[in-house]
Amino acid sequence: MIGLETIGAALEMAVFGLLAVVTVFFAIFVIIAKDVVRAGLALIMCMFGFAAFYILLNAQFLGIIQVLVYIGAIGVLILFAVMLTKRELGGGSRAH
DSSP states (O other): OOOHHHHHHHHHHHHHHHHHHHHHHHHHHHHHOSSHHHHHHHHHHHHHHHHHHHHHTTOHHHHHHIIIIIIIIIIHHHHHHHHHSOOOTTSSOOOO
16 A cells, blocks of 8 residues: 555655746746746746745745745846836837
8 A cells, every 4th residue: 555655755746847847948938038028927937936946845934035035026126127128119120
């Protein structure tokens, strides 16, 4: 019979694997995104992944600090800086 510890370890490994795949996906999306706002949002999601890793590693304080400081302050600051910069509407360069 399979013990609860074995099921718990398997579940923990499954959560870790899913979290790793999602975090790496958002990290790659930060690099390849053409829109800066989407790259900023992907960076925030990547930081959420790291906070979840900290909580999974039983370091809850670091996870909470990751959410409050990096996502709450730095992530929002990056998004506001990107959204407040002046840029042309329409995207591409126009021939005059």
